[in-house]
Amino acid sequence: MYNPKSKIAEEFICNEEILETIKYAQENKNNLTLIDEILTKAKKMNGLNHREATVLLLCENEDKIKEINQLAKQIKETYYGNRVVLFAPIYLSNYCVNGCVYCPYHAKNTTIPRKKMTQEEIKQEVIALQDMGHKRLALETGEDPINNPIEYVIESLNTIYSIKHKNGTIRRVNVNIAATTVENYKKLHDAGIGTYVLFQETYKKDTYERLHPTGPKHNYKYHTEAMDRAIQGGIDDVSLGVLFGLEDYKYEFPALLMHAEHLESTYGVGPHAVSIPRIRKADGINPDDFEHAIDDKTFEKIVACIRIALPYTGMIVSTRESQSVREKVLELGVSQISGGSKTSVGGYTHSDEETESSAQFDVTDTRTLDDIVHWLMNLGHMPSFCTACYRAGRTGEDFMKICKEKQIHNFCSPNAIITLKEYLEDYATTPTKEKGQLILEEEINKIENDKIRELVKD
Numbered sequence: 245m246y247n248p249k250s251k252i253a254e255e256f257i258c259n260e261e262i263l264e265t266i267k268y269a270q271e272n273k274n275n276l277t278l279i280d281e282i283l284t285k286a287k288k289m290n291g292l293n294h295r296e297a298t299v300l301l302l303c304e305n306e307d308k309i310k311e312i313n314q315l316a317k318q319i320k321e322t323y324y325g326n327r328v329v330l331f332a333p334i335y336l337s338n339y340c341v342n343g344c345v346y347c348p349y350h351a352k353n354t355t356i357p358r359k360k361m362t363q364e365e366i367k368q369e370v371i372a373l374q375d376m377g378h379k380r381l382a383l384e385t386g387e388d389p390i391n392n393p394i395e396y397v398i399e400s401l402n403t404i405y406s407i408k409h410k411n412g413t414i415r416r417v418n419v420n421i422a423a424t425t426v427e428n429y430k431k432l433h434d435a436g437i438g439t440y441v442l443f444q445e446t447y448k449k450d451t452y453e454r455l456h457p458t459g460p461k462h463n464y465k466y467h468t469e470a471m472d473r474a475i476q477g478g479i480d481d482v483s484l485g486v487l488f489g490l491e492d493y494k495y496e497f498p499a500l501l502m503h504a505e506h507l508e509s510t511y512g513v514g515p516h517a518v519s520i521p522r523i524r525k526a527d528g529i530n531p532d533d534f535e536h537a538i539d540d541k542t543f544e545k546i547v548a549c550i551r552i553a554l555p556y557t558g559m560i561v562s563t564r565e566s567q568s569v570r571e572k573v574l575e576l577g578v579s580q581i582s583g584g585s586k587t588s589v590g591g592y593t594h595s596d597e598e599t600e601s602s603a604q605f606d607v608t609d610t611r612t613l614d615d616i617v618h619w620l621m622n623l624g625h626m627p628s629f630c631t632a633c634y635r636a637g638r639t640g641e642d643f644m645k646i647c648k649e650k651q652i653h654n655f656c657s658p659n660a661i662i663t664l665k666e667y668l669e670d671y672a673t674t675p676t677k678e679k680g681q682l683i684l685e686e687e688i689n690k691i692e693n694d695k696i697r698e699l700v701k702d
Contacts, residue, residue, distance in 0.1 A: 248502065248509040253468035256506035257447050257499050265295050265498045273302040283311060286552045289319050290648075294501035297553035301497055301545055309545070313576055316548035319555045320577045327628045327660045328620055329558070329580040330613070331380040331418070332373055335589045335604065336361050336400055340386030342422075342459030344445070346490060346523055346534070349386045349604060351459065359589040360391050363403045370404050372592040374412025376584050376613045377671035379629040379663065381414055382441065384587075384604070387422035387461060394428045397421055401435045411670045416631040418483070422461065423470035429477025438631075439516050440474045442467075443485035447499030451491045471503070475511050482507070483560070485519035488546070489537040497546060501553055513644050517558035517580065518550060524564050524606055540569055544576055551577025556648050563609040567619070570609060574625060584613035617667065618676040621683045628660035629667055661687050 246261035272278050282296045292300075300312055337360035340349040348356050361369065373381065381404065385392045397419065404414050419432060420441035432440065446452050449464050456462045471482045484503055486496045500518070508514040522538060523531045531537055538546070551559060559578045561570055563585040570581060586592050587604045611619070617627045661684060668680040 246502070248506045250506075251469065251472055251510070253465045254449070257468060257502055259449065261502070262447075262495055262498050265298050266494050268295055269298040269302045269494075272299050273304055275299075276305060276308065279303055279305070279308050283308070283315065286315055289322060289555050291555055292553045294498040294505065294553070297501055297549050298494070298498045300552065301549045302494065312545075312552065313548050316551040316577045317575050319551055320579065323555055324558075324579045325626065325657060326624060327579070327626045327630075327656055328574065329380070329628045329630065330378070330583050330616070331382055331580065332376070332378045332582055332585050332613075333382045333384050333420075333562075333587060334366075334369055334373065334404075335587060335591065336366065336383065336385040336396075337388070337392045338386050338589050338604070339388040339391035340459075341388050342386075342461040343457045344459075344461060345455050345457070346445075346487065347604065360396075361400075361590055363399060365590060365593070366400055366403050367407055369590060369592045370407045370414060371409045371412070374407070374409045374414065375671070377412075377617075377629070377667045378584075378613065379414060380416045380418070380438070380631055382418045382420055382582075384420050387459070392421075394424065394431055398431055398435045401432075401437065405436060411666070423467045424473075426473045426477045429474045429479055433478040437479060439481040439483045440471075440479045441483040441485070441517075441519070442470050442474075443487055443519065443521070444468065444500070444503070445487045446491040446496060447486070447503070448491045448495055455490060468503075471507060471515075472510070475507070475513075480513070481516035483517040483519060483558075484515045485521065485560075487521055487523055488543070489523035489531065489534045492536050493538050493542060493546060497549070500550075504554055504557070514554060515557050517560055518554065519560040519562070520547060520550070521562060521564050524608070540572070543569070544572055547573045547578060548576040556644060563607045566608045567611065571623065574620075574623065581616070583616040584611070614671070614673050614676050617672065618679055621676075621679050626657075626660050626683065626687060627664055627667070628656070629663035630656060630659040657687065657690070 246258035247255040250256050279299060282292065282299055286292055303309060338349050338356065339358055339360055341351050343352060344350050383400065385397065401417055404417055407414065416438040418438040418441050423442060446455065452464045453462060461467060474482050484500060486500050488496065504514045522543065523534055547559065558580050560580040561573055561578045562582045585607055587607060620627045664680060665684060668677045672680060
């Protein structure tokens with residue numbers, strides 16, 4: 245039986261409830277009366293439950309799909325305005341003991357060059373990222389208790405935060421490492437972690453176990469309950485994710501929302517962010533080998549329906565996706581994107597063939613950070629490098645309260661202006677700087693508070 249407050253994975257991610265939800269949504273996907281009732285509720289911008297959102301996901305009526313997309317855009321603008329937060333991943337090590345069949349880091353892959361960065365190499369990578377203008381990173385590493393123990397992650401966090409180069413500092417590091425213990429999550433919290441990120445990959449247990457045949461990640465229960473342990477370890481903000489293409493999206497979608505419902509009902513705080521990657525080509529990995537790959541139109545529906553179901557959460561799309569796809573989903577609810585990304589160990593300071601061949605997946609959007617900043621402004625978005633909420637302690641319940649009251653823009657808009665101004669002065673090319681100055685003037689004029697307007701002008 246589905247029990248969102250249970251601490252047991254197979255109760256808050258209940259297979260029977262997911263199958264019943266899919267059946268219900270299939271039966272009602274053309275029930276326009278019900279769909280209108282769900283949309284009426286959604287327009288209050290307080291979210292939907294997993295069943296309601298799945299009905300919208302499977303809806304086939306083109307007029308209603310347009311209405312869903314329009315509502316998703318409206319919700320994103322109401323909660324987050326036109327801001328888009330920018331970040332970059334930093335890969336510390338690709339040593340891994342797991343056997344994940346969709347990832348080139350898997351232990352049996354003998355063709356990929358294995359590498360673990362020293363603290364000096366990490367320093368050089370961070371300087372390269374700072375010279376691009378980045379302020380927020382996502383730390384990534386394979387699971388290997390010998391090569392990548394928690395002590396190595398903590399030391400690396402300390403190194404990243406310690407580097408002050410010219411006008412550059414990294415103000416926030418999110419951490420994407422394997423499921424671990426409450427004790428280790430406490431260590432991450434004490435080291436100043438931003439958000440803890442862990443992709444479920446797939447919520448369907450038998451598929452999960454088949455795709456993770458060996459290694460500690462094979463344990464579905466331990467992996468799925470990781471967010472509970474992270475929160476128990478003091479981490480305020482956690483980020484969920486599914487690797488779409490591993491299993492039927494109609495199964496993954498309600499399961500992802502059920503995980504969010506579990507966190508909210510159990511801890512009073514839903515996920516700070518949700519990532520929505522699709523499987524991509526990598527060393528020895530062919531996306532065509534996975535029968536559940538989704539097309540762009542389906543991907544866009546997923547984005548829109550997540551935004552409607554979870555209006556308060558950040559939504560992340562990485563450089564896995566092309567420029568055209570990212571442009572579309574930015575209109576449907578995405579609020580965070582990576583830019584100028586490298587998915588190889590040492591990729592920001594080395595461009596040799598061996599380094600490139602150590603990438604976790606192929607990057608589709610290969611533009612520079614400056615290109616992406618300029619592109620976002622041309623589209624009417626406000627690029628933001630802001631990390632103020634985390635440094636000011638507006639995390640967890642405090643952040644969610646402000647966000648759900650639709651007041652987070654009172655903090656985010658001025659800080660986005662200030663951090664964009666920093667970027668333009670310190671890192672931007674001349675065309676981007678000229679465009680940015682016009683954007684800043686427009687955004688400053690939108691601020692209603694006179695004192696804040698004068699502050700950001702200065």
